[in-house]
Amino acid sequence: VAGWQDDARSTAIAADDRDPLAAVRDRFRLPDGLVYLDGNSLGALQPAIAQRVATTMTDEWGEGLIRSWNDAGWVELPGRIAARIAPLIGAATDEVAVTDSTSTNLFKVLAAGAALRPDRRVILTDDTNFPTDIYVARGLAGLTDRHEVRVVPPEDLHDHLDDEVAMLMLTEVDYRSGRRHDAPALTAAAHGVGALAVWDLAHSVGVLDVDLTAWGADLAVGCSYKFLSGGPGAPAFAFAARRHHAALVNPLAGWFGHEQPFAFDLDYRPAPGATRLLNGTAPVLSMTALEAALEAFDGLEPAAVTAKAHALTTRFIDLVDTHLDGRIEVVTPREPARRGSQVSLRHEQAYAVTRALTDRGVIGDHRPPDIVRFGFAPLYVRHLDVVEAVIRLADLLDTGAWDQPRFHERQTVT
């Protein structure tokens, strides 16, 4: 009864043939037969990255040794990578620092924001934010002893924006539902009460049309191991709008954020711009992988990437709506502009479904309690992958043939 499946495959293959990003896929390597819809957790490998890191190890570390900080340009890695990330988020290079983890960077920009709004005590966020972001804000509040982290449902944010709010801190794309905030409107609303807008772009950068400058955003952070495919735990980034640079304070004041790191002055003089958000010595191997990964974005039109993200998620939603109706529920907004490159499905046995799908060669994520989440990395996911995922999910739901394992394994990464 080869009905909708064959039709869906044919349509998808035709779409792949027309895909302006098709050539980029050749940079990536994916295991044969695997439908990988988890690039929003860990982006796929490009063999060129492995080559680059191997060279860094054997030639630069092994032969060059300490000289490679200068001769191989390790000391310039953060700046070089910032120059590659900046255009993906609508920023200038001097507004971006590549370093540390997203969590550490969030701490730094929140502390900087607190210093920019010294008379205000509230950090406002919503309960769809990634939990770590809330932990980090509370960690800062515990240290200053004068801040309160206010967590409200997203629909109540506007009601809580008042003149006590120092910062509105939000993650643009909800890691569970895939819902995308209206960042320009929320930024404007924060500014309307004199607050700063702090954005976490973890699920946005490299896939959505992020334009921090157009939004008027004040501070931001983002992650490079998801849609940027920088490698497991790749260093993150921080953004500070240029208008704040003069008063920008980094409490994690390390020598790589010093104006003259190698003068070894006892006095800290911050480097210009966002560079002062650097801290200690960067993990060069991981930084090198990230730099190499970003070459995949060379020459890509950001709008083309976003358009493909919309097309992939639309195809997925349409197929689920049409063929799996009543058996699993789409919780991601149906309007493309209101979602990330992600579709989340609700199912009572979401964990078991996720595991059984993995056994059938479709990798998504379970997010507690009842979400099966699929991310669509436009640089290497094909329309045909979308169709295969739905076909295998349909087969699985038809048979109901899954174990019901306890949710004991440690999974990762938003």
Next chain:
Amino acid sequence: VAGWQDDARSTAIAADDRDPLAAVRDRFRLPDGLVYLDGNSLGALQPAIAQRVATTMTDEWGEGLIRSWNDAGWVELPGRIAARIAPLIGAATDEVAVTDSTSTNLFKVLAAGAALRPDRRVILTDDTNFPTDIYVARGLAGLTDRHEVRVVPPEDLHDHLDDEVAMLMLTEVDYRSGRRHDAPALTAAAHGVGALAVWDLAHSVGVLDVDLTAWGADLAVGCSYKFLSGGPGAPAFAFAARRHHAALVNPLAGWFGHEQPFAFDLDYRPAPGATRLLNGTAPVLSMTALEAALEAFDGLEPAAVTAKAHALTTRFIDLVDTHLDGRIEVVTPREPARRGSQVSLRHEQAYAVTRALTDRGVIGDHRPPDIVRFGFAPLYVRHLDVVEAVIRLADLLDTGAWDQPRFHERQTVT
């Protein structure tokens, strides 16, 4: 006139033949003919590390993708590495967290220490400390608005220990002179006034007989890219004595320090012990390199490593004293127990000397204004390397044939 040089070489070769660590050297790769006395800035490469990282990239990242967090044990990397570092510093595994940079870790342990001594306002340190440590302490003080960082000469530390002092924060080995503090005595003195002792082990770990438990140290941090040879910018570590765990607060509260990172609770519940000092997602490639690097310490007696460090530095000092007297000055303490595995020489044209020595195949470091610094990594430096370094330095000083370049290049790493 082949006089002392040949004698010194013969004696050194005999010492190398008796060296109980000689076999370890085979794990490392150093460029032919290069005398590398900068392992205190960046430890040398072991080819096995490059192999391991290559496997992590192609098999674990490339093939395993997100599954490798569980299947390849990435999620356990910090704990596995902590178990390897702990015995090198006289700690238990649950007292050590491997993560972030030394600077970030210092910020965390200082914040934790501040919370453990809430009624005290002074962070006391000395002016031989690594400048970044002082920046970080001041960064914290700027954030809490209730701490003062007091920087005094090392000989005045005891005079400034009073009941205002929350923490005595020191780097055990002075990155410039190589002088080693009397850590047990200073820890006891801090405790004598009710303060905590916080140690930076950047130039100690992997080479000196560090025993935080015997010292009674409260908190500590350390670096893994120097004598641990973990690779450029390898992740650092933090230590918190078990007696402080119940009240240990990490202001950089990230999900990897949560009791259940993948439950995605909005409430932060800290993981047991020092694990709560973890933060965001670790840079897996750099962590993998570090884990592989530490295998070089398998089966080594820490006392044998320290003994070789003493022997190498003693040989170097003796040769300089004997043959270069009046032309360059040893500033490192001559008593082995009072120094790190480092010898610093003072010369008016230290930068030019360092550069000219590099051209002659001997790599040390310049530290402003007038120090030429040599580090001796016992795992791969031979007695013969020590002799070659002094011979080439003697030749250089004999000829005086060096340019006088301006000190404009960015150098690195303490």
